[in-house]
Structure formats: structure tokens, C-alpha cells
Amino acid sequence: MECSSPCSVNNKHIPPGLLEATAKHPCYSFGAHHKYARMHLPVAPKCNINCNYCNRKFDCLHESRPGVTSEILTPQSAEQKFRRVKAQIENLSVVGIAGPGDALANWETTKESIERVKAIDPEIIFCLSTNGLLLPEYYHEIISLGIKHVTVTVNCLNPEIGARIYGHILYKGKRYEGETGAAILIKNQLEGIRLLAENGVLVKVNIVMIKDINDFHIPDIVKKVKELGAFMTNIMPLIPAPGSAFENYQQTSMKELNKMRNQCQLHLHQMHHCRQCRADAIGLLGDDRAIEFAAETAGRIPAGTASGQGKKIYRIAVASKRGDLIDQHFGHASEFLIYDGNGRYFEMVETRRVDKYCSGAELCETEEDKKDAIADALKDCNAVLILRIGYQARQRLLKKGIVSIEHYGTVEEGLSFAVQKIEGKEAV
Template identity: 70%
Template sequence: MDYTLIKYDRHPCFSFEVSHKYARMHLPVAPHCNISCNYCNRKFDCLHESRPGVTSEILSPEAALQKYKFVKDRLSNISVVGIAGPGDALANWEKTSLTVDLIKRSDPDVLFCLSTNGLMLPDYAREIIDLGIRHVTVTVNCLSPEIGEQIYRFVDYKGKRYKGGEGAGLVIENQLSGIKSLAVQGVAVKVNIVMIQGINDNHIPEVIKKVKDLGAFISNIMPLIPAPGSLFENLPQTCMKEINRMRNICSG
């Protein structure tokens, strides 16, 4: 795969060169999630929270199309439509895929980006590719079920709820399989990692190496920001000094 073609495309999250030239728009059409992460509270919403995954409304695919048209008419440099929640894009695949299809018919030049926990990637990788989605972000917090069971409270997969190391192992297996399936088909995969001190911080270089070997294009180590109401609400926020130290360690 020729990553130089991706480096200079129109996706501000994947290319530093275009990050100040193009804009992205997130459409909240995916309300349901299939993993309960201990750092997450999807009900949290306030005036100062505008990050992906936090929203004051859920849109139908048809409403998302109308909102896209409204914003595009006023902000012509929008190049990317992202679906990042507030649940998981693939746990709501019918709504996610219909949204992409409707907007693609209206604007064939727009890029699409999905953010997912990766649990359903093996099930939908082929459909993602066939739909023309070329950027996917996967949150991979660990490779070890023993670490994962400290991060994931439960996992709902194909009608069954998994807990502990069994649930975490299922998540990890599907994430890695899905990343490989997408990367070999030319999809630019970005991997996000939430750095949680005392839980997965020393494990992160191993995660970075593994996803790179699978074909991930770029990674992003993010701080734990304790969300009110989450199980990790009383953990300390990961400081940027430690984030940057870890980024330097992994940059090789």
C-alpha cells in the first residue's frame, strides 16, 4: 500500500499537512454500544464537551444528510464525515451504513471515517471496504486479557454478554483480526490508545508495535480524562508529560 497517497489526502486527522486546510464533521447516528468501558460515560454532555462521542441529540440517517447539506453549504472546506458514536459505529451498522450511502449519493467527493472499538470489525470489514470507507479509527487499549478485564466491564457480542478475561480476549482478537483485514485492502487504519496509569501504561509500546505490524497507518496515545459517572471517575487524569514521554518511546 502506498501510504504517501494517504499522507497528503484531505483528512485532517490523518495528515498534518492538511489539518489547517480541511474540516471534518461528526454525525451522531450511532447511539448503541456493545462494550462497557470503565472510562466511558456516554450520558455525559455539557456546554463545554464537543469531542467526538458526546452529543446532545441522536440523528436519523435522513436527518444526518440534511444536517450535512446545511453545514456544507456554509463551510465548503468540509472534506470528511465521521461517525464516532455516541455509541459504536459498527454496533449500529444499519444506521451507519445508510448514513454513509445517503451522503455519498449527495456528495461523491466526501471522505468517510468511522471510529469503532473494533469488536464487530471481522463481521463488517468487507462491507466497510465495499461502501468506499477508506479511513477507520480503532481504539486498542491492550493486547492482554488480564489488562483488558481491568478496562472493559462487559462485552455484548452476538446476543451473549461476556465479562472478565473472556470478554477482553474476544475484543482483542476481533480488533487485531479486523485491523489486518482492513489494512491489507488499502484502508488507512488509525489506532487510538487511552493511556491509563497503573493499568496499561507500561504495555503501550507492545500495542504500538503489534498494530504497526498488522498494517496500521498511524497511532494516537491519548490521556485518560476521568468522566463523571464512569467507574474510572476517581482515577487521576494522565498528564501530558507522561503522554509525550510515551509517544517519544513509541515513535521508533
């Protein structure tokens, strides 16, 4: 079950003030994720490890996953952007640095960015994400900065498993591959978690669940990080990123993921509401507004009708809460905007309401009839254009002949992008 406030078997000695702050952190508290907004500052482009599931496209508006951003900020521009966001989002509670590379591999810019924001708003909650390779080196500086929330990604405890997940690491001027590199990384991750926890930092451990590589090993990871003092773990599904070594791997299904989370919940509190956010995410976890602050105005659909242009007309269902941005996950959409168009011109023909695909962790596994009904409601569409969609939902739509297209951007850009994808698939 979810906790409406921060909860963990490891929180007995956490000061009340820190628990109160954590209750306003949308990643650490389920009750906060629909009340409080966060802002990721993409000031850390360099990375010191090569994960086989990662492809860090910095200038990528079409994807919503960790490691991508539409811009890289300097500490000065990060300060300016924070001022803009703070002025427009009153419920902003957290500023985090989650890449697009590693926060500690870019420590000087990470540190300066935090100091600049802190000078503007000393009450803001700071957090950072790291692969943990440099934690033993920088943990004391993290503590000195007053950072109380750190996320460390730990995918294995065994170097043999690690050799299948990581291509190489860069550590103290040398490149290490295979089990040698994985062993160094694992040692530093575990030592860093212990050092942070012993000094009052709440550590969230992210684990990427990769079928047939580390899935069987995940309960052991959870037990180990609990022993080291971790506050909670967040088991996330593999997103097969195009261009990565794992691009052809099957995405972990929500059924498999929730089964693992429920199993590990017996040992340590689990995060169930993760959205695997971009490095430049802004707003609520379920309502990203980063595009509003990346450009002065959102694009508009060109005037004119879709018919009579001499090209095939496609019907595309768009998951958009605002109407101008693709800003919803498939599982959270209660209605879709239906467009007809040929790749250049589009017209919206209707707003089609559907029951929500997923209302919670348990319901996602049991409401098969509801899922089929939603797919049937969109059966006249060639494609569904969404911010994110799970593997099982993608396959269910595909059986109906509906292509699922993930896109991060405006509706205008997404519709043109969708037609390119559809025609590309038809040409194969």
C-alpha cells in the same frame, strides 16, 4: 516530530490518490488539521462494550470529549445537516461517524448515513471509528462502501489488563465479563485491523493511556498493530468522565503523554494533535463550530450590570475565540474575556491578552516560567471557563485558587454553569 503530510513506516504501498486524500484528513495529517474541516454525524447511539472510562451522556452540552453529543441523528436528518454544513464550511473535507456509541453496533444507520452523504458529494472523505468488536463481521462492507480511513481503539493486548479496562462486552447475543470478554474483544480487534490493512484501508489505532493500568503496555500495542499494518497510532490521555468507573482516576499529564508518544514514534508514526472530539464535532480540530448548527441563534448575556443584585460577585475568565461560544482549549488561548457576575447577571469588564500556554509538544514540557506567568495573569479570577484543559494546567491554576471549569456551549450558559460549580465547591 510532526509530519506536515501523511507519513508512516507503513505507507510504502499506498496509492498516490489515497495519500492525496489522506493529506486532507485532519486526523491523519498534521498539516491538514488547521486547513481542513471535519463533520461527525452522531447516528450511532448503541454500544456493545462497556469501557470503565466512558460515560456516554448523549444530551450533554457541557462536556467536550468522545462519547457525548447534543443530539442523535437519523440518516435522513444527517443528510439534511450535511447539506447545511457543506453550504457554510467550504473547507469541509471529511465526514466521520464516531458514535456516540459504536459505528458497527449501529451498522444499518451508519451505512445508510454514509450512502446518503455520498450521493450528495462523492468526493468527500469518509471515515468511521469503532471499538473493533464487529470488524471481522463488517470489514468487507466497509471496503465495499469505499471507506479508506478507519480508527480502531485498542487499549491492551492482554486479557488480564483488559479486564481492568472493560466492564463487559455484548457479542452475538451474549454478555461476557472479565478476561473472557476482553479476550474476545482483543482477538477481533487485531483480526479486524489485519483484514482492513490487507485490503487497502488506512487504520489509525487509538490508545487511551491509563496510568498504572496499561501505560507500561502501550509500546507493545504499537509494535503489534504496526505488524498488522496499521498506518499510525494516536495515544490519548485518560479523561476521567464523571459517572464512569474511572471518574476519580488522575488524568494523564501532557508530559507523560508526550514522553510515551516520542518513545512509540520510533516504531510507528504518532498523532500529536488529537483533540478527543465529541461525536457531533464540526469544523477545524481547534475550532469546533457544532453549536452553530445545533441551534438557530446563540444565547446572549442578559442586559444589566452584575452589581447590586444581592449575591456574591465572581470574576470568571472565558476562553472564547468568537466571543459567544466557549470554543478554545486552555493551551490554545491567547486572550481571555473577563466577566464579573453573580450567576444571573454578568458584564464583561475586559479582554485580557496572555501568551499562549502551549505552542507545541516539546515546548509544553519546557516553558515552566511561561505557564506560571499565565496563571499569574489570571490570579484575580475565581475560575477559568474553557472547552478543555490538561491535568497539569488544572493543578497549576488550582494552586493559585483558580477553579478550572470545562464547558461546551455558549458563554451565557457557561457563566451560569461556572457559578453553580464555584458555589457547589464552596458549599463542600
